[in-house]
Amino acid sequence: MIALIPRKDIPLSLTLLTPVVAIALTLVMGAIIFGALGYEPLGALYQFFVAPVSHAYQIGDLFVKACPLIIIASGLVFCYRANIWNIGAEGQLVFGAIFSGWVALTFPDLSVGVMMPAMILAGILGGLLWAMIPALLKTRFNTNEILVSLMLTYVASLFIDWLIRGPWRDPMAFGFPLTKNYADAALIGQVSFPGIGTLGQLHWGVVGGVILALVAWFVLARTMIGFQVKVMGDAPRAGRFAGFNPSLVTVMVLAISGATAGLAGMVEVSANIGQLQPNISFGYGFTAIIVAFLARLNPLAVIAAGLVVALAELGGDSAQIVLGMPKVVTGVFKGILLFMLLAGETFNRFHVEVNGVEIKWPGNLWGAKPRKAGA
Amino acid sequence: MEDLILTVLLTSVPLIYAATGELIAERSGVLNLGVEGMMLMGAVTAFGVSLSTGSLFLGALAGAIAGALTAGVFAIFVLGLATNQVATGLALTIFGTGLSGLAGAPFVGKAIDGMPQIAIPILSDLPFVGRILFQHDMLAYLSVVIVALVAYFLKRTRAGLVLRAVGDNHHSAHALGYSVLGVRFGAVLFGGFMAGLGGAYLPLMLTPHWAEGMTSGRGWIALALVVFASWMPWRVMVGALIFGGITIMQLAGQARGWAIPSQFLSMLPYIATIMVLVLISRNKEFALANSPACLGRIFHLGK
Numbered sequence: 001m002i003a004l005i006p007r008k009d010i011p012l013s014l015t016l017l018t019p020v021v022a023i024a025l026t027l028v029m030g031a032i033i034f035g036a037l038g039y040e041p042l043g044a045l046y047q048f049f050v051a052p053v054s055h056a057y058q059i060g061d062l063f064v065k066a067c068p069l070i071i072i073a074s075g076l077v078f079c080y081r082a083n084i085w086n087i088g089a090e091g092q093l094v095f096g097a098i099f100s101g102w103v104a105l106t107f108p109d110l111s112v113g114v115m116m117p118a119m120i121l122a123g124i125l126g127g128l129l130w131a132m133i134p135a136l137l138k139t140r141f142n143t144n145e146i147l148v149s150l151m152l153t154y155v156a157s158l159f160i161d162w163l164i165r166g167p168w169r170d171p172m173a174f175g176f177p178l179t180k181n182y183a184d185a186a187l188i189g190q191v192s193f194p195g196i197g198t199l200g201q202l203h204w205g206v207v208g209g210v211i212l213a214l215v216a217w218f219v220l221a222r223t224m225i226g227f228q229v230k231v232m233g234d235a236p237r238a239g240r241f242a243g244f245n246p247s248l249v250t251v252m253v254l255a256i257s258g259a260t261a262g263l264a265g266m267v268e269v270s271a272n273i274g275q276l277q278p279n280i281s282f283g284y285g286f287t288a289i290i291v292a293f294l295a296r297l298n299p300l301a302v303i304a305a306g307l308v309v310a311l312a313e314l315g316g317d318s319a320q321i322v323l324g325m326p327k328v329v330t331g332v333f334k335g336i337l338l339f340m341l342l343a344g345e346t347f348n349r350f351h352v353e354v355n356g357v358e359i360k361w362p363g364n365l366w367g368a369k370p371r372k373a374g375a
Numbered sequence: 376m377e378d379l380i381l382t383v384l385l386t387s388v389p390l391i392y393a394a395t396g397e398l399i400a401e402r403s404g405v406l407n408l409g410v411e412g413m414m415l416m417g418a419v420t421a422f423g424v425s426l427s428t429g430s431l432f433l434g435a436l437a438g439a440i441a442g443a444l445t446a447g448v449f450a451i452f453v454l455g456l457a458t459n460q461v462a463t464g465l466a467l468t469i470f471g472t473g474l475s476g477l478a479g480a481p482f483v484g485k486a487i488d489g490m491p492q493i494a495i496p497i498l499s500d501l502p503f504v505g506r507i508l509f510q511h512d513m514l515a516y517l518s519v520v521i522v523a524l525v526a527y528f529l530k531r532t533r534a535g536l537v538l539r540a541v542g543d544n545h546h547s548a549h550a551l552g553y554s555v556l557g558v559r560f561g562a563v564l565f566g567g568f569m570a571g572l573g574g575a576y577l578p579l580m581l582t583p584h585w586a587e588g589m590t591s592g593r594g595w596i597a598l599a600l601v602v603f604a605s606w607m608p609w610r611v612m613v614g615a616l617i618f619g620g621i622t623i624m625q626l627a628g629q630a631r632g633w634a635i636p637s638q639f640l641s642m643l644p645y646i647a648t649i650m651v652l653v654l655i656s657r658n659k660e661f662a663l664a665n666s667p668a669c670l671g672r673i674f675h676l677g678k
Contacts, residue, residue, distance in 0.1 A: 004457055004675040037477060085461050137649070141657040146408065146461065147599050148652060151645040154592055162638035289465060326480040328587055331473020335412075338466035339448070342458035350457065350675070 004350035005358070014348055019294055019301075022340035023308065029336050039323060047322050048315030048333070058314075060200025064272070066303075066310035068093070068264040068281070070209040072288035073295065073302045074216035075260025078253040081220065081297050083233040086254055088134065088149025089261040090285025091156035092127035096262025097269045098160055099126025101276045104186035105168065105179055115185040119266055127262015128255050130156065135254035139247040145254070153285065161278045168276065179276040188271035205267035209306075212260065216299035229253055261285060287313065290334050293341050309334070379623060384515060385581060387612075387619030389414070389573035389590075391518045393597035394604070394611045395525055396569025400446075401601055402529065403562035404542035404669040408464025409449050410570050411594025412471020417442040417571030419479040422578040422585040425487050435514060435575045442571015443564045445471055450563040454556045457675040472588060482585040487578070514576055519612070521569070526608040538562060542667035545674040555674050570594065592645065599648045603655055606665040614651075621647045 027049070031041035053062055072089050079086040100123035103115070110118065133152060137143040161177075170180045188205045190198045220226035231239040232249045240246065269280055291309050295301035316330030352359045393410050400407050407413075421438030425431055449467045452458045529535040541548045541558045549555050573593075578585050596618060604610035625640035633640070656662050 033474070033477075080462075087465060133649075137653055141653050142659065142662075143649075143652050143656040144599075144602060147595060147602070148649050150595050151592075151599075151648050154645045155642045158638040158642050162636050165638075166636060286469065290469070293462060326476050326587065328473045328476030331469050332477055333473070335466050335468075335470020335473055338462065338469060339452055342463055342466065343452060343456050346456045346458055 003353045004346070005353050006350055007348070010348055015296070018344035018348055019296065019305070019341065022294075022337060022344045025340045026333060026337045029340075030333050033332060039325070044319060044323060044325075047319045049311060051318045051322070052311060052314035057200040060198070060202035062200075062307060062310055062314060063206045064201045064203065065313050066306035067203075067206045067209045067271075068268050068284040069288050069291045069309055070213055070302055070306035071264040071267065072257075072261045072285060073291035073306060074209075074213045074299050075257035076288055076292040077216065077295070077297050077299050077302065078220065078226075078229055079257045080292055081233045082229045082249055082253045083236075084138075084250055084253050085146045086131065086134065086149050086257050087146055087289060088131070088151075088153045088285070089257060089288055090281060090283060091149070091153035092130045092258040092261035093265035093268070093281050093285050094153075094156040094160050095126035095130040096123035096265030097126070097276060097280050098163065098265075099123055099262065100266035101168075101179065101182075101269060104182045104270070105276075108180075108183040108186070110183075110185060112185040115183070116188075119186060119270065120263065123262045123266025124259045125262065127258040127260070127265065129258070131254045131258020131261070132251070135251045135258075138254075139250050145250075157278075160276070160280070164276055164278050170275075177278050181275045182270065186270060187274055188267060201272070203271040205271045208267065209264075210303055212263075213299050213302050216260075216302070220299055225252065261288075264288075282313075287334060290338050290341075293338055296341075296345075309337075312337075379627065382626075383616065383619040383623045385619075386622050387615040388515045388518050389576045389581070389593055390597050390600060390615035390618055391522060391612055392514075392573030392576065393570045393594060394600040394615060395518075395522055395608060396566035396573070397597055398601050398604065398606060398608060398611060399525060399529075399538070399569075400559075400562045400566035401670055402542045402606060402667055403538050403559045404545060404667050404672065404674070405450075405453060405559050405563050405566075406460045406464065406671040407446065407449055407453075407467070407563060407566055408461060408598065409445070409467025409471060409594075410566075410597050411590055411592070412468035412475075413442045413445045413567050413570035414471075414574030414577075414590045414594045414597075415475035415588065416445045416471045417574030418577050418589060419475040419482070419585060420571070421575030422479070422482055422487065425579060426482060426485060431579055434579055435572060438575025438579075439568045439572040442574060443568040446563050446567020446570070449567070450560050454559055454563070454674075457673045460671050460673070468594070476587040479585050479587065483587070484584075486584045514572070514580065522608050522612050529608065539667070542669055545669050545672070549674070559674075570597070573597070596644060596648055599652055602662070603651050605655065605662060606667065617651075618644060618647065 027045060031045055034044040035041040052058055072093065076086065076089060100119040103119050103122045107115070130152060131149070134145040134148040137148055138145045164179060165177045168179045170178055188203050191202045191204055191207065192198055220229065228239065228244050228249055231242065232244060232246055236246060264284065265280065268284070269276060273280060287309060291302060291305045294305035294308060312330050312333050316327055319325040319329060320327050393414055397407060397410055417438035420441035421434040424437035425434030428434070445467065449463060452463045453460050529539065537548070537553055538558055541553060541555050545555045574590060577589055582589070600611055600614045600618065603614040621643050625643050628635060628640045629637055
């Protein structure tokens, strides 16, 4: 009989190894799937994971791609740690973009010093308010936050579509569904390195994203808020005995993740697009879920995880251009990666016993002997 | 008016399949959030097989099997490796959306022959459907039969009782000698088979072409329907008809030139889903009366 036995302590090496093994297995399975679909597996993997970072300026672009993922995942980590399943970050991102876009388009003459803080606050507020819908429905009526947050994503994308094709459309855009261009003060500038100049499209939002991840780590690891979040996720009963309010934690984690998603929407538009359009995100809100899990729900690791997943995103573009693969192929990688990470989680929490014998890798994987008779 | 009702029926069929399958999986205690992914895999497989064989029947069957295989992946992780059900379900949806898009890339822009041409010969092979129901009604008719069978299975058969026992208290069921993981594996596969069939219905019957992500949230609405139905099969059907009606209302509204922007009409099914979920869940007794007690909980051998 094969049984999973909970581990008493988890070796650090295992914790660190899990994401690495998961990525390696994902590549192998990706190659197999490419082969099965008639692509040349190694060539496809090259286009995916090497070609996008073969020039220095592309490193900057990698960070740009990772930026919204890092920002959103830093907030989602709080939700998932608390066992609250916000999967609607995409919709919250859209509302962050709408709110900050309203500021940029309504008051185009603000100075940079006023415009930027106002847009950041508006973006945060937009995402936060949109996330309050599932939060309040969950706490008031016990409505499933997974379904509500997801449904609201569809509503949000339809809403921005209406805004931009309708009331916010720039009459000078020759009928294209676009708003007016943001004023310069509303744009996030590129980072200019002394002596080197700009690095690809690397912008200040990336710097902000990395700082945000550090702040998120601090809040989760070192503050009472973070402690409450973790307790409510791991041991809700203990949390209630300790006097923590589950509803408050639910509202809080959804507020945090909504705020970060909204901020990501603001940054994405201000740094990369410069005006609102019907499609401002390429599923970043969903991809960030994988980033959060790749980081094993640790905000510090979110930075590295964001870069890894961003590489797959850029790889999808590269494979689309060079190999003519559809863009959704990145989804295959992302799905497999998430599967592998979750499986890795199991081997972290449990060890496997076959007929009472613990399987250790690679020690006794072949030819295991029972420790004691009848164990 | 007859056309309208017919369209409502058509629209609700994929929801009935997917939600009935998910209902069985959930009754066994497994929450599979991958319905959308399984439906898409079913849809793309069904379209591809119909395109190459010219047989709608083979297409639907292949779609259902593809859905079951996709569910098998989910089952291996959730049951075999005791992974978190919510996250694994999300992985399945992401994976299924991606793989169906990749596999379906060659089919984009192709159309299978109009429904009457391919559907009529197969239907004439089926004795009891006969001439009474039209081409698209084969699967629609079957959906009613399946809901009836599932309702009977859950309420009146021993196997159904075991399934519910596994979903309500897996430790007791295990102690009684039932294979918790075995029952759940079967239930998840059935859920995938149904989701695949529901997905197959989209490119075969509703719109005779394949498009990436063509389910557009139907998998999620099916999940909401199970909650709406409070885990009772016949209520799934009522719910699916209501949602079919709401979806059609948007088309009818557009056709009649209502002064509402089309985007707001398109929001209706999603907003209705949220409202229905709220109405159901605020009444705890009703909402949870038939809710499987072990829904989403991990069962593993060994303490």
